[in-house]
Every structure is written in structure tokens, then in C-alpha cells.
Amino acid sequence: MALKYIDEFRDGNLARTLLAKLKTRCAGQSPMRFMEICGTHTVAIFRFGLRPLLPATVELISGPGCPVCVTAAEDIDKAIWFASQPNTIVATFGDLPRVPGSRTSLAQQRAQGADVRMVYSATDAVTLAQENPDKEVVFIGIGFETTAPTVAAAVTIADRQGIENFSVFSVHKLLPPAMETLLSSRDLQLDGFLCPGQRDDGYRRQSL
Template identity: 50%
Template sequence: MKYVEEFRDPVAARGVLAAITAVADRIGATPEAPVRIMEICGGHTHAIFRYGLDKMVHPGIEFIHGPGCPVCVLPMARVDECVELAERPEVIFCTFGDAMRVPGTRKSLLQAKADGADIRMVYSPLDALELARRNPDREIVFFGLGFETTTPSTAMSVQQAARDGVMNFSIFCNHITVPAPLRALLNDPHMMLDGFVGPGHVSMVIGTHPYDFIAEEFGKPIVVAGFEPLDLLHSVLMVLTQIAEGRAEVENQYARVVPEHGNPISIAAVDAVYEPRPSFEWRGLGEIDASGLRMRDAFRAWDAEAKFGVGYGAEVRAATPEPEGCACGAVMTGRMKPTACAQFGKGCTPEMPLGALMVSSEGACAAYWQYGGVRALEAAE
């Protein structure tokens, strides 16, 4: 496949791997004292395991899986509020498919659908807006979930609803941002990281400058990366090269897609519709200042929190504890590998998940399960 096979060329990959080995040896990386590189994006986590990159690189390089899966970082209280909305008889609740099986404290959206709630899986918020046009006697609520990648589409859908006067459409906004949790991780004295592989899709929207603080304030290199094997290997090499040369900079390996200053049309739409929340709860990280978005007053008519009195629009609730034995928070913040969780493959499987990381398409536990995690668990035992 043209423009894809070039980034999966085994000969080129062997060349990059040899260069990685040379730099890793030069800086003294060993399995006992590894270079710890956090890939922020859950899509990168899955690519690393799908292509076996963790097995190919120098043994002195350790991948740390970061909080880059928006479904995974969603606290259980938000799932409960989705179910609360969906169970209202006047509501048709619309969501992306990967949020359907995330467990709340009572049930998941899939279980709520089985119990009779009108819940629809859609591919975009525009699908939900079209449902609102076709069902004027129902309230259509779209679950606005995701990082900066998906936020522009919900913002533009709200703007379209406002232009067209579609008043039975609203967004339950749980959009979050990448830079704020990275700052929280870097401020954690127990989090030992040497560099970052930055998210490609998010950066396509926001550009590379929002990560400047990582290099300037914390002295850590970060390289925005694509999603093919050579993209990721090249990004690891770029991080190691910065470390070897004593540099800490923001570099863009994914320049064929990511512009330095992002997408101005998307940024303008988001700024018009949303504003930062004072704080937002993240699974495993707690409340983080200005890490989430809420709808501006001008668009409150399309804000499900204001319309139905749920979520942060009603009150700031205490953090919901994880189910007993669930280590999603520790895994998602890189403090634990999935197979170190006592429930992995036992009390928590894709069929019967305890936490979001096992069911999300970008979850670290799902990656370990799908691409060899079960074998890793058996080996550990």
C-alpha cells in the first residue's frame, strides 16, 4: 500500500534499530538502569505491541504507557452520569462504540441499553445531530468524549445546531486536554521519566508548541510521532539522540501530518464553543486544574449538564473509588504494567472487564491482552 509500506520496510527498520542500539549503548542504558520513555497516546501503545517494537528495541529502553486513552481516564462517576442521562425516557443517548462497555458503579452503557435505555452508537456528532432533526419530540444527547482530536467535531456540530435552530440536541461534555495531565505527571516525584513520544493526532490539531513546557521547565525531550513502526522507532531514536547530546527539545517526527501551529480552523471552533473548567477528575490522577473543557455560556442551550442538571453542572462530586483489586489508575499513569495487576486475565477480561483499560480500543490492558499479554502473564506465573 503506497505511503504505508514505506513506513513498514523491514530493511529500514533494521537500520533504525541498529542506530537505536548504538545510541543506547553510548548513554549506558541497561535493563537494570533503563531509559524510560513514555508514549502518551494509547494508539502508540497498541502500535508498539502490535508490531512487537518493545521486543525489538535495545533491552535498556523501557516503554511507559501514559494517560493517552480518553476512555481509560474517564472516572466511573462520569459513566454513571451517562447512564443516568440515557435512562431518561425522553432521551436518545449517542456515543462512540468504545465507550459502550466501560463499567460504571452500577452498570455500563451497554448494560443500560440491554435494560431498555435508548442508546445509539454513532460515528460522529453529526450523526447525533441528524437524529435530532429526525426526532423532534426526543432529546438527543451526544457523549462528547476525547482529547483535542475529537473536540473540534463536537464544537462544529454545536455551531451547526445553533445556526439551524436545532434545540433538542445537546453535548454531555467530557472533553479533556493533553498538556495538563503531563504537567501533573512530571510534578509527581515518584514518576521517573527520561523522555516522551508525543501524540500524533492530538498534535495535528494543537501543533507542537503546547509541549514546550516539557522541555523548557522539566528538561525532558519530547518527539511527536506517527503511528507506523518506522515512525515510532525513529521517534525513539530522536529521543535517545537528544539525551545523548544533552538536549531537551520539542521535535516533530510526524511533520508530514502535524503542522507546528496546529489546525487554525479547529482551534477557532473549540475556542468559540468551549472554555477550560476550573478542574476535572481523571482516573488515577484525581482533580487536575484546567484539564477539562465546558461549554461557554453562549452555548448553554446545547449543554446537557445545564439542560439536565448532571455532572459538574450540578455539583463537583467526590472521586469514585476503583472496584476492589482494580489497578487502572496505576497502569494508566505508568506506575504499574498491566500484567502486574492481580486482576489481569482473572477478574478482569475483555468479556468481563473491571476497568476501562481492558475494553477501550486504546487501553494498555487491551493491548497486552490482544498482543501477547496473556502469554506474558503465564510466563510471570
């Protein structure tokens, strides 16, 4: 079964064409170093063996990690507190529950009976609030700047639809300060970044 927005990026012929163009462009060039920001990029680069395919003058190095894995324990503790409240559903993306707080995690709290649910987009959490009008749905808004507008769109949708049991705990991260710090390092000598980008299909399905 073809997976929309995944399989179309696994085109061997396209990959070979892009690699050939890249090698042509890089021929005779000075060495260049690029850092992938998100851990998901690092995993994909390793899984598909991209580093050996690149020209010898192009080096990829791993960066600070995804906004989920660098979430402070204090913020995880706050999310756990929400999950401990009566008649409350905590909705979040699938990788956040495993991130540890100071003493436990959302996954462990879910195993003990807390209502923690995985969603694929912020608007999925709005739908969850519609379907559970007797409970408060708290969406843990996490990501870089690219995710923040989709969360804001979900808040707008909830407001326009009169959904009063939906709220957001925002723990978004700012990317430019981290990039500026990395670029200022004399040891790294970076030439560029592979930055993260998200798309929210739920936002496209619902018109503002």
C-alpha cells in the same frame, strides 16, 4: 477491501525505511524513554510487535490510558441518567458504553431498553438529531483536547441548521496536567511522549 485512513499506515516498506532511519539516528545515543499516553497506542504497539523492532536505546512505556477508560464513575452515572429519560437518545463512541458507573453501565442500560447508540463522530450525532426530531439527542463528548474542537464544530453546525434537540454532555480531559505530573517524576525520567490525535471525518464532510 481497503480501509481509508487505516491501510495506508500498514506499509511494510515504509515501516522498514523508518526503522532503518531511526536506528541510524539513535546509534551512539544515550538511552531514551518515551511514554505512549493512550491505551489504543499500547494495544497497537503490542499487536504489531513494535518494541522488539526499535533500537535498544529506545524504550516505550505505557502511560495513564485513554480518556474513555479513565472516565469517573460519577460522569458515567450522569450519562446513564440521561439515557433513562423519556424520548432521549444517548449517542457516544463505541468504547464508552462498557465503562462501568457506580452500579451499572450504558451497555447494561441499553440491554434493558435504553436508547444508546454508537456514532463515529460528533456530527453523526447531529445527523441522528435531524432524523429523530421528536427525541432529544445527548452526545457524550469525550476525549482529550484534540477531540473538543470537533465537538464544538458539531454544536455550531446544529445551531446554524436550527436543530434544537441536540445537546452535549462534555467529559473531555486535559492532557497537559497529567503530562506535567509524569515529567516531574524522578522515577520515570521520561524523554518524551507519544500523544493521541483524532480526526473527525464528519467535520470535514460538512462546511462551517
